[in-house]
Amino acid sequence: MIELRDIYKIYSDGDSEIRALDGVTMTVEQGEFVAIVGQSGSGKSTCMNIIGCLDIPTSGSYHLNGIDVSTMNEIELSHIRNQTLGFIFQQYNLLPKLNLLENVELPLIYRGLSPKEREEKAKIALERVGLLDRAKKMPSQLSGGQQQRVSIARALAGEPPVILADEPTGALDSKTGRDVLDFIKKLNDEGTTIVLITHDMSIAEEAKRIIRIQDGKIISDMPGRRNAL
Amino acid sequence: MNMKQSFILALKSLKTSKMRSFLTMLGIIIGVASVIILTSMVDSMKQLMVDKFESMGTNLITVSISGRGGNRRVEPEDMLKLVEEKDTLQAVSPNITIPAYIKNNNENQSVNCIGTSETYHEINNIGIESGRYLSYMDVERRQKNCVIGSYVAKNVFQGTNPIGQIIKLNGNSFTVVGVAEEKAGGTQGSQDDRVYLPYTVARTLTFISRVSNYTFSAADKNELEQAIADIENALFKVYQSEDFYNVISVSAIVDTLDELTGTLTLILVGIAGISLLVGGIGIMNIMLVSVTERTREIGVRKSLGATPWNILSQFVVEAATTSGCGGVLGIVLGIGGAYALCSLMDMPTVITLGSIIIAFSVSAVIGIAFGYFPARKAARLNPIDALRHD
Ligand SMILES: Nc1ncnc2c1ncn2[C@@H]1O[C@H](COP(=O)(O)OP(=O)(O)O)[C@@H](O)[C@H]1O
Ligand SMILES: [Mg+2]
Numbered sequence A: 001m002i003e004l005r006d007i008y009k010i011y012s013d014g015d016s017e018i019r020a021l022d023g024v025t026m027t028v029e030q031g032e033f034v035a036i037v038g039q040s041g042s043g044k045s046t047c048m049n050i051i052g053c054l055d056i057p058t059s060g061s062y063h064l065n066g067i068d069v070s071t072m073n074e075i076e077l078s079h080i081r082n083q084t085l086g087f088i089f090q091q092y093n094l095l096p097k098l099n100l101l102e103n104v105e106l107p108l109i110y111r112g113l114s115p116k117e118r119e120e121k122a123k124i125a126l127e128r129v130g131l132l133d134r135a136k137k138m139p140s141q142l143s144g145g146q147q148q149r150v151s152i153a154r155a156l157a158g159e160p161p162v163i164l165a166d167e168p169t170g171a172l173d174s175k176t177g178r179d180v181l182d183f184i185k186k187l188n189d190e191g192t193t194i195v196l197i198t199h200d201m202s203i204a205e206e207a208k209r210i211i212r213i214q215d216g217k218i219i220s221d222m223p224g225r226r227n228a229l
Numbered sequence B: 001m002n003m004k005q006s007f008i009l010a011l012k013s014l015k016t017s018k019m020r021s022f023l024t025m026l027g028i029i030i031g032v033a034s035v036i037i038l039t040s041m042v043d044s045m046k047q048l049m050v051d052k053f054e055s056m057g058t059n060l061i062t063v064s065i066s067g068r069g070g071n072r073r074v075e076p077e078d079m080l081k082l083v084e085e086k087d088t089l090q091a092v093s094p095n096i097t098i099p100a101y102i103k104n105n106n107e108n109q110s111v112n113c114i115g116t117s118e119t120y121h122e123i124n125n126i127g128i129e130s131g132r133y134l135s136y137m138d139v140e141r142r143q144k145n146c147v148i149g150s151y152v153a154k155n156v157f158q159g160t161n162p163i164g165q166i167i168k169l170n171g172n173s174f175t176v177v178g179v180a181e182e183k184a185g186g187t188q189g190s191q192d193d194r195v196y197l198p199y200t201v202a203r204t205l206t207f208i209s210r211v212s213n214y215t216f217s218a219a220d221k222n223e224l225e226q227a228i229a230d231i232e233n234a235l236f237k238v239y240q241s242e243d244f245y246n247v248i249s250v251s252a253i254v255d256t257l258d259e260l261t262g263t264l265t266l267i268l269v270g271i272a273g274i275s276l277l278v279g280g281i282g283i284m285n286i287m288l289v290s291v292t293e294r295t296r297e298i299g300v301r302k303s304l305g306a307t308p309w310n311i312l313s314q315f316v317v318e319a320a321t322t323s324g325c326g327g328v329l330g331i332v333l334g335i336g337g338a339y340a341l342c343s344l345m346d347m348p349t350v351i352t353l354g355s356i357i358i359a360f361s362v363s364a365v366i367g368i369a370f371g372y373f374p375a376r377k378a379a380r381l382n383p384i385d386a387l388r389h390d
Helices: A044-051 A074-083 A100-111 A115-128 A144-157 A174-189 B002-016 B018-055 B076-085 B136-140 B150-157 B199-205 B221-239 B250-293 B295-303 B308-344 B353-379 B383-388
Strands: A002-013 A016-028 A033-037 A059-064 A085-088 A162-166 A193-198 A209-214 A217-223 B060-065 B089-094 B096-104 B107-116 B128-131 B145-148 B166-169 B172-180 B194-198 B213-218 B245-249
Touching: A002 A044, A016 A044, A016 A217, A033 A044, A044 A162, A044 A193, A074 A085, A074 A100, A074 B295, A074 B308, A085 A144, A100 A115, A100 A144, A115 A144, A144 A162, A144 A174, A162 A174, A174 A193, B002 B018, B002 B308, B018 B250, B018 B308, B018 B353, B060 B221, B076 B089, B076 B213, B076 B221, B089 B107, B089 B221, B096 B150, B096 B199, B107 B199, B136 B199, B145 B150, B145 B166, B150 B172, B150 B194, B166 B194, B172 B194, B194 B199, B213 B221, B221 B245, B245 B250, B250 B295, B250 B308, B250 B353, B295 B308, B295 B383, B308 B353
Parallel strands: A033 A193, A033 A209, A085 A162, A162 A193, B107 B194, B145 B172
Antiparallel strands: A002 A016, A002 A059, A209 A217, B060 B213, B060 B245, B089 B213, B096 B107, B096 B166, B128 B172, B145 B194, B166 B172
16 A cells, blocks of 8 residues: 655755755555664655655655556645554654643544544544543653553544554653553554664564665665564 | 643743833734724714714704895895795794894994804703793794893893893994803803804994804604705705705715714724734734744744644734733723823713724734744744754
8 A cells, every 4th residue: 555666765955956855665554563764864754754745756656556656736735644644753742732621633624523522532542542541631741651651542532443652652761651552453453554763673573574775775674573473 | 622721821921021011012902002092082083073063063054154146136025935834944033143242331342143043052962051032922022132142141230130230242232131151161252152142133233234144953863864955955946056056064074074084093003004014013023032942842843743834823823912912001001191191181081982993903913923933933943953953
């Protein structure tokens, strides 16, 4: 369902140019759990932002569910981000002035659901991450792990077929990081396609498939340990 | 629905940063308040003048004859005949104003003397405090009777009953037959400092014996135009030119006043409008800052599926809410200020709903207009650049 072909992302400042992505080709099928690993600066986030329709490649083609993303306008892209994709960021990116419930409701608002439907679905999502009892709390009143769980609830509230997670455990200690990872695994078991980005090999090994990236190029693509089990 | 949420969010952020919101709204507050205060002052002033004129009688018509027009002339009898002929006219009184001195304790004091007929007090809404007004017989028989204003009564008779007493005007003795009700605060030189005489007598006291002023009352306020036309036609027949006479009604004066104050209001509102404009620029400035501060929020919202329109409307609603709140505060301040100033200046306070509605809608429109540019900037942000912003 995700098809990248010969993707380049080139930043040029002055004379020097940085090839954040240097000819990436990959396909991710529905239900997969792919980890993209690589050192800091290797181009992982750039890759995920292109998959997430947040960024546009310099060249190459990207088909999502068979549709060429480069032909879509801003409004169509918004709908894709709203309905097909769910994002989990390293820095959680919760809106500080909204309480947890309102944060989780955001994608549902942009989907145009009625207030009642929104609240119902948002509550189910919060329930799933075990934070329903704090629905009216503000993000600043939570620990990092809890905030990340809220951002997961926000990503899955609209039940998107694909969840993209950029270093979701990067800001957490290893114990809470593990909990978050377990939760993501559970989502995959339920059928959600996961693209997880990490620089940590031990986390990547939890995925079904591991893509190694270095200097904007894919250097290996192999099954993960979980797949072998 | 998204609008409603934006509105609630905007109210929330106004509440959480009160000082900044207040400073943002200050221009709008001052602009709206000054629009309301200024229009209210003009309206109050106008009301005061209109009331004063209308207390003279709204169906009052004043005729002044300026030229002699050869040997053509009108006499009071002609005017009386005109009133009898025309249904539109109710009554007429000649009025002859003569400068006079009244003797008070062996001292001559100047007083306004007006020669009238017996209908004058009705035409001019002059009430009688005690005694009676001049009668037909007084006029016909040239009786040396007079009616005095409240100031004269107070000044000359010092609390004793003036009815039946004698006063001396320019050396002639007059019997006081009535005292007029107080009309202008009972002060010297005002309408209350007057003596009314039969015009037939007044004519003999001055060497200009021709009557050049008349006051008419129209039978019906709604047929004032026709009444004026009837008088003008009659005078034109005599003088064959419009240059020799002038017919004015209180309503015409009030109309002129309306026009004048309308223009004045426009000018003042224009000046206050500049302050609203400055207020709008203040809002735009803060909104631009807000867009920069919240770039990351915009990125997050876009990553969750917000369309450019969603972002645009969020910021426009926020700007409109801010300036709308400023508008409400300005209205409150304006109404308070108008009451305070009017009571300070001893005027009745007139605040029209129209000025409030205009002031409020202008402030909301300013919010939308000046919020649009920053909002468009926010809506056009590239999602990834916005997300990376810190
Ligand atoms: N907006 C940008 N302008 C210039 N260079 C960028 C920009 N974004 C990313 N890069 C560069 O592209 C490369 C890949 O970045 P990124 O995808 O964020 O790496 P990773 O997520 O693997 O750490 C880095 O060298 C980075 O400096
Ligand atoms: Mg990264």
